[in-house]
Amino acid sequence: MFGWADDRRGGRRAVSFAYTGRRNRRPVPANVTHVRVEPTVAAIPPEAFSARRRLVEVELHEGLEFIGERAFGRCDSLTGMRIPGTVRCIDRCAFGGCQALTEVELREGLQWIEMQAFHACQSLRRIVVPSTVGAIGMGAFDGCVRMAEAELLEGLERIGDLSFRNCRRLERVRVPSTVKEIGRGAFNCCERLADLELREGLESIGSYAFFRCTSLKRVAIPATAKVIGEMAFDGCDRLSEVDLCEGLELIEKEAFICCTSLRHIIIPATVKAIGESAFNGCDRLAKVELRDGLERIGAYAFINCRNLRRVEIPSSVRVIAWSAFKGCKQLVEVELREGLESIERGAFAACESLKEIKIPHTVEAIDWRAFHDCPELARVEFCEEIERFVSENPMGQWWTNGVHECSLKTHHFLVNRRIPERLRLLGVRKWRSAIHTMLGDVPNIRLAEEYHDSIHSKLVSYEDEYHRLKEAAHLLELALLKSNILNQDDRVGDDSAAEKWQYLVHCGSTVVIPNVLPYLICD
Numbered sequence: 001m002f003g004w005a006d007d008r009r010g011g012r013r014a015v016s017f018a019y020t021g022r023r024n025r026r027p028v029p030a031n032v033t034h035v036r037v038e039p040t041v042a043a044i045p046p047e048a049f050s051a052r053r054r055l056v057e058v059e060l061h062e063g064l065e066f067i068g069e070r071a072f073g074r075c076d077s078l079t080g081m082r083i084p085g086t087v088r089c090i091d092r093c094a095f096g097g098c099q100a101l102t103e104v105e106l107r108e109g110l111q112w113i114e115m116q117a118f119h120a121c122q123s124l125r126r127i128v129v130p131s132t133v134g135a136i137g138m139g140a141f142d143g144c145v146r147m148a149e150a151e152l153l154e155g156l157e158r159i160g161d162l163s164f165r166n167c168r169r170l171e172r173v174r175v176p177s178t179v180k181e182i183g184r185g186a187f188n189c190c191e192r193l194a195d196l197e198l199r200e201g202l203e204s205i206g207s208y209a210f211f212r213c214t215s216l217k218r219v220a221i222p223a224t225a226k227v228i229g230e231m232a233f234d235g236c237d238r239l240s241e242v243d244l245c246e247g248l249e250l251i252e253k254e255a256f257i258c259c260t261s262l263r264h265i266i267i268p269a270t271v272k273a274i275g276e277s278a279f280n281g282c283d284r285l286a287k288v289e290l291r292d293g294l295e296r297i298g299a300y301a302f303i304n305c306r307n308l309r310r311v312e313i314p315s316s317v318r319v320i321a322w323s324a325f326k327g328c329k330q331l332v333e334v335e336l337r338e339g340l341e342s343i344e345r346g347a348f349a350a351c352e353s354l355k356e357i358k359i360p361h362t363v364e365a366i367d368w369r370a371f372h373d374c375p376e377l378a379r380v381e382f383c384e385e386i387e388r389f390v391s392e393n394p395m396g397q398w399w400t401n402g403v404h405e406c407s408l409k410t411h412h413f414l415v416n417r418r419i420p421e422r423l424r425l426l427g428v429r430k431w432r433s434a435i436h437t438m439l440g441d442v443p444n445i446r447l448a449e450e451y452h453d454s455i456h457s458k459l460v461s462y463e464d465e466y467h468r469l470k471e472a473a474h475l476l477e478l479a480l481l482k483s484n485i486l487n488q489d490d491r492v493g494d495d496s497a498a499e500k501w502q503y504l505v506h507c508g509s510t511v512v513i514p515n516v517l518p519y520l521i522c523d
Contacts, residue, residue: 019048028052033077039063044071046091053077062086067094076100079123085109090117092137099123108132113140115160122146131155136163138183145169154178159186161206168192171215177201182209184229191215200224205232207252214238217261223247228255230275237261246270251278253298260284263307269293274301276321283307292316297324299344306330315339320347329353338362343370352376359402361385364415368408377403382411389420394440406443413452422459428469431462 016034021041032052036059037044043066049055053076062084072078074097081095085107095101096119104118108130118124120143127144129136131153139162141147147167152159154176161183164170172195173187179201185208187193194215198205200222207229210216216236221228223245230252233239240261244251246268253275256262262282267274269291277300279285286307290297292314299322302308308328313320315337323346325331331351336343338360345367348354355376359366361383371377380402381387390399398404402411414420419439423432438455445451 015054019044030054033057035059037061037064042066044068046070047073049075051075060084060087065089067091069093070096073097079103081105083107083110088112090114092116093119096120106130106133113137115139116142119143125149127151129153129156134158136160138162139165142166152176152179157181159183161185162188165189171195173197175199175202180204182206184208185211187213189213198222198225203227205229207231208234211235217241219243221245221248226250228252230254231257233259235259244268244271251275253277254280257281263287265289267291267294272296274298276300277303279305281305290314290317295319297321299323300326303327309333311335313337313340318342320344322346323349326350336360336363341365343367345369346372349373355379356381359383359411365412366408368405368412370408371403379403380407385420386411386414389414393436395436395442397440398443404443406448409448410439410442410452413455417452417456417459419455419459422463426459426462426466428462428466431466435459435462 014033015029015031017032019035019037019041028049030052031054033054034057035049035055039061041064046068047070048068050070050073055075056077056079058081060083063086064084065086065088067087067090069091070093072095073093076099078098079100080103081101082105087110089112092115094117096116099122101121102123102125104124104127106128110130110133113133113136115137116139117137118141119139122145124144124147126149127141127147128151133156135158138160140160142162142165145166145168148169148171150164150170150173152175155178156176157178157180159179159182162185163183165185165188168191170190171192173193174197177199181204184206186206188208188211190213192215193213194217196216196219198221202222202225204227205225209229209232211231212235214237217238218241219239220243224247226249228251231254234254234257237258237260239259240263242262242265244266248268248271251271251274254277255275256279257277258281260283263284264287265285266289271294273296276298278298280300280303283304283306285305286309288308288311290313293316294314295316296319297317301324303323304327306329309330310333312335317340319342322344326346326349329352332353334354334357336359340360340363342365343363347370349369349372351374353376354374356379358381378401382402390396399407423435426432435455442448442451
C-alpha cells in the first residue's frame with residue numbers, strides 16, 4: 001500500500017510516498033520524488049521503484065532485509081542511499097544506472113552485493129564494502145567512472161568478475177588478506193590505479209584483472225598466489241617492477257603482454273609453465289631470470305623483447321615453444337642446459353645479435369626454422385657424439401658449423417633415428433660407407449625429409465642383412481669346429497678353454513669368418 005502527500009518545493013511539485021508493502025496493485029507514479037519505506041517492510045520487490053526518474057530521496061529503516069532486482073534501477077535523480085544493517089542482500093541491478101547517485105552507505109550485516117548492483121552509477125565517488133560481505137558480484141560497480149576510492153574490509157573472500165571495471169578515477173586499492181580470488185576483469189581499465197596492494201591469502205588473479213591499468217607502476221604478487229590469469233596485466237605500459245614469489249605455479253597466456261616499461265623479471269622455481277605471449281612486446285625487458293623448476297616456455301613468451309641480452313634456460317625446461325624468443329634483436333648469449341628436449345619453430349628466429357649457441361645432447365627435436373633469420377649466427381654446436389660423427393664423414397663438407405639450412409633437419413634425423421649408434425654397430429664397412437655417402441648428398445636433395453626416410457629404410461635393410469649374416473657366421477663357425485673335433489680323440493670333454501681356442505684356430509674359423517664372409521655379401 002502507498003500513501004502520498006503533495007507540496008511545492010522551489011516551484012516544483014514534490015510527491016512523497018510511505019511504502020508499506022507490495023499488496024497494493026496500484027503502480028508507483030512516475031513522478032514520485034520522495035519514498036519512505038516503513039519498518040514493517042522486510043523486502044523491496046523487483047522493480048518496485050524502477051525508472052522513477054524524479055525520485056531524489058529514499059528512507060530505509062532497520063528491519064529491511066532484501067532489496068530486489070532493479071528495485072531502484074535507472075532512478076536518474078537519486079543522489080544518496082543509506083542501507084540499514086539488517087539488509088542481507090542487494091540483488092542484481094538494484095541501483096543500476098542511477099546516474100546521479102553520489103553517496104552509498106553500506107553497513108555491517110550486509111552479506112551479498114549481487115551482479116551489477118551499482119552498475120553505471122556514474123556519479124558514485126566512494127564505497128566501503130563491509131567485512132560481512134563475502135563476495136562482490138559480477139560487475140557490481142562496473143562503469144562507476146567517478147569512483148576514486150574503494151575500501152575493502154577484511155572478511156571479503158572474492159572480488160567478482162568485472163566488479164570495478166571502468167572505474168577510471170580509482171587510484172588506490174588494498175585487497176584484504178581474506179580475499180582468495182580476484183575475478184576476471186575485476187579492475188579492467190582503471191586508468192588511474194597507481195597504488196595496488198595484494199596481500200598474503202590471495203590465490204588467483206583472474207584473466208584481464210588489471211587490464212590497461214595504465215598508471216600502475218609496481219605490483220608484488222604474494223606467495224600464496226598460484227595463478228596469474230590470461231592478460232591479467234595486459235597493456236600496463238607504466239608497470240616497471242613486478243615481484244613474483246615462490247609459490248606461484250602458472251603465468252598464463254599474455255599475462256604481461258605489452259608491459260613496455262618492465263625491465264627485469266625473476267620467474268620463481270615453483271612456476272611450471274610460462275604461457276603463450278606472457279611477456280610479448282615487453283621491449284624494455286633487459287634481464288630475465290628463470291629458476292630451476294620451470295618446465296615449459298610457451299609460444300611467443302618473450303617475442304620482441306628487444307633489449308633482452310642474455311638468457312639462461314634451466315635444466316628443468318623440456319620445451320622452448322614456437323617463437324618464444326623471436327625478434328629479441330639484442331640477444332647475444334643463450335645458455336641451454338642438459339634436460340632440454342625440444343626447440344620448436346622460430347624459437348630464436350630474428351635474433352640478429354646471436355652469434356653462437358650450444359645444443360645439449362638431451363635435445364631430440366629442433367625445428368629447422370628454430371634459428372631462422374639470425375644473420376650473425378656463425379656456429380650451432382651440437383653434442384660431442386654428433387660433432388664427431390659429422391666430422392668423420394662427407395657431411396662435414398656441407399655442415400658449416402651447424403648453420404647450413406639442412407643441418408637442423410639432419411640433426412633431428414640423426415638423433416631420433418639414432419644413426420651414429422646404429423652405424424657403429426653395423427659391422428660391414430662397405431654398408432657404412434654407403435650410408436655416409438647418402439648423408440653427404442643431403443643438400444642436393446629437394447625433399448630432405450623424404451630423403452632421410454630413404455636413408456633410414458636403407459639402413460634398416462643393411463641391419464636385417466647383417467643380422468642374418470651374423471647368424472650364418474655362427475653356423476659356419478660351429479660347422480668348422482665340429483669338423484675339427486671329429487678328427488680328435490675322445491679327450492675333448494676334458495679340454496681346457498685354451499685348448500678349445502686352439503681348435504678354433506686349427507679349424508680356420510678365425511680366418512674364414514672375418515675374411516671370407518665379406519666376399520659373400522651382395523650390394
